[in-house]
Amino acid sequence: MPNRTAAAEAAQRPVDIATMRASARRLLAEGAELPSFGELETLTLLLRGHIMLLIPEVEKAAGPLPEDDIPRACALACIGESRMRLNLEPGRALPAGIAHAQRLARSVNALCDHFENLPVVN
Template identity: 55%
Template sequence: MPQPTAAAAAEAELTEAPPDITTMRDAVNRLLDPDAVPEALPPAPGELETLTIQLRGHLDLLMPEVEQAAQRLPKDDIPRYCALACLGEARGKLRAEPSPTPHGSLAYARRLARVLNALCDHYEQLSRR
């Protein structure tokens, strides 16, 4: 089977849709922005589980994008260092488990939301460079 050429790989990269940052931020805001919907209650347990899975999926999609963009920068570049540090933080959050306390699952989902929000910021910043 023939190996893909560099031109084909570059074309495939260009045709891939960029991450949907708006959708990711909407998920983040469901947990972190009570001002957006002040009368909203915390998500129900089933909804929280679905939202947590969604946040994890968003992280799985965005992390390689941020890492690739950061790796293109010079090794001594501060935005590169910050983005890579945030990626390390995100990996740690994904490895962690919610605590067994009554609000442990909500606190865990909020930690995922905060790190996803930070990665969205890094993605946007690195994409402008």
């Protein structure tokens, strides 16, 4: 079997980082237009889905690394924080819902960073 480059292997991974980052930017970009309540609900569900897809992928990449590896520890801490955020309920008011979705968006970005930076695991 021929050697594959890291980019080719990353292309085989079932995660669309560009789409996930675009979803996060919708809430985090400077000057971003705030969503309506209905848009916010959809965006929050989308971000939750991204996190649920990313967590096992980042765990899979971090798992084989040595236990004292700093990138591994950072990735696992990010996973724990992301899981905690998945368990939180947004407030009923629009500002509270936006703040909740922004926290989810930051988790998506952080998990994407770890996904891109950790070694590819087959």
